[in-house]
Each structure stands twice: as C-alpha cells, then as structure tokens.
Amino acid sequence: MKRLLSSITDGKGFDILLVAFPLGYLFLMSGLPLLYNVLMSFQEVDMFSRGSFWRPFVGLKNYRDLFAMPETLPILYNTGIFVVASIAGQFLLGFGLALFFWTNFPGATWLRGLFLVSWVMPGLVVGAIWNWILSGDFGVLNFLLRETGIIDGNIFWRSDPDFSLWAVIIANIWLGMAFNMILLSVGLSAIPKDLYEAAELDGANAFQRFWTITLPMMRSTIGAIISLGLIFTLQQFDLFAAITSGGPNNSSNVTQYWAWDLSFRQYDFAKGATISVIMIIFVMFASVVYVRSTRHEVRG
C-alpha cells in the first residue's frame, strides 16, 4: 500500500496518472464521437433512431449509395481544388509577407500585428463582408476590376458556376493568410543570424541564402503549417454558408458543407456520417505529417 502511494506521489504511478488524464479526456471528447461517427456510417440511421445506439447494420450500403449519387464526384473534386488552392494561396502570400516583415523596417512589428485582424474575426463575419465584396452588381471587387479595365462586364462571383468556388477560395486565403504569416515569422526568427553572416562572408547571394539556409531551416515549420492548413481548410464551413450556400447547383459545394447539409438539412445522418468518415481519412493523413514535422521541436 505504502509503495503504491509513494509510486503515485513520486514515481511511475505519477507518470501514468499524468498521462491517463489527457488520454481519458481525448478518448471521451474526441475518440468516442469519432468511433460513433464511424459506427453510424455502417448503420441505417433514422431521425427517430438517433437516440439509440444499436441500429440495423447495413454494411457498405451508405458508401455505395453515396458514390452512386451524381453530385458526389464533383463535390470531392471541388474539395480537392478548394484545399490545394487555399493552402497554396495562404502559404505563398503568408510566406511572402513573413519575409517582407522579417526585413524589420520601422513599424514592421506594428503592421504585422494589424494583419492578425483577419485571423481574429469570426468566419461568419468574414463571410458576410466577402459576400458584399463579391456581389455581382454592386461588389467592390467588380468595381475595382472594371475601373482598372481588367474586365468589361460584371463577374457574378457567387452565382456563376465557373467562379463560385473561387469566390470562397479568395475569401479563405484572406482569412488564413495572417495565421500562416505569424507561424512562419516565428520560424524565421528562430534561424540563427550567424548562419547568414557566415554565408554572406562566403559570397552567397540572397537567392542562395534563401534556398540553402532559410528553406531547409524552416522545413519543420512549413510541414506543420501545411498540415494545419489542410485541417483548417477541411473544417472551413462558415464561408460556404455565408457566401454561396454551396450553390449554384453544387458548383461550390465541398464535403464539409455537404455533410452538414445532408445531416441537418435533409436529416440523412447516415450519409452525413459517411462523408465525415471519408474526411477523417484525409485529416488523419494530415495529422501524421503534422506530428512527424513537429517531432523535432518536442525533442529539441
């Protein structure tokens, strides 16, 4: 008894206790809902059987039905474009800004702080504002493009199936850019200055310094930010709700919005869960990349 007690206050027991709490919390708050979601995707879920746990199993029927729907492949394709374009845009612009502020001109820190405003704003507010900016008849974006002579007629960003997905991507890039910039700025400032001084003495030009010092030193930060970006874009929902509602004719619909629409608009919880399971696979992939790229930070 005494040994057990002392082990709990100081020893292996204490370590186990420390780990058990977060693990238990994670299992309760994330693990169980996740497993429940997977379970639901193999069941026939009816709105009135939602309260019960054991419902009739239907095997892969939900998956087969889902892929038999004409809108499934276009929506998966849209999701792919949305994720790749959003991450590319957020990362490149964020990196550009981070490098720009890294030069440390007067007021740089101040300005960098201002950029965070976009990150602080709730998605629905950002969505409403972009909704106005992208409006076909009176939108600011159309006005700017028209006045500068880039376009002749108005582009209906939200309502033209060729542009609707890009309308949301533009808003999402704006929303996520600041977060990328801050994380990359942190990564940049962690690179020791003497490396650059040494390289400069050896005669490396700016491009070479960037390519052989900055990028390799930033590898883990970049890996982390891209996998976080994947997770953030896959959970981006508010912008779709506020700007296009997934329309017109699903041209801007993505899996996360569709899962919500199926579950809570059409009350088809099984199909909503099925899509979520497909998304979980992608997010798990991102998580593995994230964990691997941040491993060094933990050890160092």
Next chain:
Amino acid sequence: MGIRNLVIMGAFALASVSVFAVSAKAEDVTINVWSLDRDIQPAPTLVADFNKLNTGIKVEYRQIQFDDVVSEAMRAYSTGQAPDIIAIDNPEHALFSSRGAFLDLTDMIAKSTEIKTANYFPGPLASTMWDGKNYGVPKATNTIALYYNKDMFKAKGLDPSKPPQTWDELLDAARKLTDPAANVYGLAFSAKASEEGTFQFLPWAQMAGGGYEAINSEGSIKALDVWKTIIEEKLASQDSLTRGQWDSTGTFNSGNAAMAISGPWELDRMLTEAKFEWGVTLLPVPEAGAERSSAMGDFNWAIFSNTQHPAEAFKVLEYFASQDTRMFSDFGQLPARSDIAIPATGKPLKDEALKVFIEQLKYAKPRGPHPEWPKISKAIQDAIQAALTGQMSSKDALDQAAEKIKAVLG
C-alpha cells in the same frame, strides 16, 4: 446525534418532499411549450397571459433557435424528453406526424368549439394533415406575391394600375423596366440553393399544373423556362441564385429592381426604406384564367404523442387559437384564419398590400406534406440552379429532379 436520528430526519425529509410533489400535482398540470418565438412574439406572450388565467394548467415556455427546432425535437422525442406542445415549420410537420410522433387531434378538433377546421385557409390546414387526419393547428401563415414600383411603371410608360397578371405580361414588363444604365433590373426574386428557392419556384410549377409529384410535367418545364428567360436576358440579377428573399427585396427597396416577389414580412421595412409609390399584386399566372397558387410559410402547433396530459395540452392550443384575433394587431403576423378580418393599420400602402396577401392566401399551397420533404426540396433546388446557370435545359434538369423525387417517394 446518533445515526438513528439522522435516519429519522432523512425519512422525514423524503416524506415531506413526496407530499409536496403530490400536492403540486393535484393543483397544477404542467404543460411544456417549445417554439422559436422571442419574448415580444406570440408564443411567450400568450403563455404568460394563459398562466394569469389560473386554469389549473401551468404552461412552461422554452425558446429554441430556428436551426435547432427539428433536431432538438427529434432528439427530445427519441429520448422521451419531448415537450407537450411544439411549434414546427410547416414543411416539417409531416416528418413527425407520419411517424406517430404527433398526437392525432381529429376527434378533439371535431368536438372543439374554439378550433374549427372550416375557419382556416386550406393551405395552412393541409400542411397539418397526414393521411386525412389532423395532427396540428396552424399557428400563423404567410405567402408571396408580386411587389412593383409604381413610379418606375409610370417612367417606362406602363400603367401602374395594371400590374402584370400573366407570365407573358410579367416578362414584357420586366423587359421594359430593365435599365442596365441606371442599374435597374426588371425583377428581384430568389432561386437560392435552400428552402427559399423551392418556396419561390413551387407555386410557379403548381400554377401550370405541375407540382412536386409532377416536377417534370410540361407546365413545370414551362415555368422553369420563364425563370431561365428572366436570368438569361438579365431581367433579374444573376445573384438571385445565391441571394435570399430578404436581400433580393432589399434591391427593390433601394430602387435597383422594379418588381420583387416576396412576402408580407417585407412590409414594415419597405414602408421605411422605399422612397417611391409601390403596390402589390397577385402572383402572375401562366395565362389568363389559369389556376392560381402561391407559397405557404410559417409554423404550426402540434402536440407530441407521448404527452402525459393530452386534454390539457389541447386546452392550451384552444387558448392559442382563441387569441388568433390578436395575431396581427399585437404581433404583426397573419393568422391562418379566413374568418378573421385584418384590422386597418392606418397606413394606406400597407392596408392595400395586406388585402392582396389575404386574397393570395386563399390559393396558397403547402410544400408536401411529405415526411421526406427536405430531400424533395433539395432535388428541386438543384434542378432550378442547373437550369438557371445554363448547365442543363429546363427539361433535363427537371427530369433529373423527377428521378430523384421518384426514389424518395418510392
């Protein structure tokens, strides 16, 4: 103090609690009411007034958010925690009544002196019915009609006392009123990928002899072709595809659209915002003399089938119905009753408009009723948008919708 004293005290405490519980039961029956109404809206006000009457029934009110009504109600019902009475959006009524979640009120209504089915407009009443039985009572109602800007009619040489009555006249007027140079569209409406799109389109299909069961009938295709013409000739903004009715009518109020299709919920805002003479007319029909139709919105009252006090719950509904006369004067909502006259508001524009809406309500038809309405509605929304974006012809889009709806109807 020994353990025995504690036990005795505990037993005494338990006994007194149960005595109180019993006496409370003998005095008052508690009825729980859920609705989305805020404190200045009908439900909480009527609940408070009812409780003042001391009828031996105590009503407890809970407000739920619009987006949560169905999921909250389903969760509560499936776990046995449902309220006695709920206000439910009319296209979702059948979802519950078809599954026996709502109480069959047919016999109680037949005996009731307060609730008489003959007093209600046919559309709202039909939305509470399933399989020929009454599963609820309409709470309030609304519909859509055509708003038009009389000043613009005059400016373009149209007669403001003769607004368009048929689809051809509507197209004709919209073409004359559209003025891209002045940023004016002929018409504003909503074809959004949500229930609003279905709400606006279905009456058009119904007027031409179609409907959700016959969504690819000749009439429905003609209706969608008219919509397609409106968008393709830029008689309405292409953003009608992503804009709800409230925002679309906003462009009418600001003078950027000469006509708008929307409901009576616009009246108060229009009175303050619209700086021009406007009027309302019935929704145009395919050709003179054709059957009329319109959309039907708003909520119904229903009693959950697992209530402990069906008779008392019905008494509460009877009280709500007896107060329908206050629906417009106190809360600005239209009662779903044809026997109640809407009192004059003293604002001529509004009174004129209300007359048209009351007339239009006679033709309003429910969406469904069908337990899987949201899926049917989604098929219709997708078809409208596929056609209006030019991705499909009206016929192909509606054929595809009919296919999906057939799968739902089984």
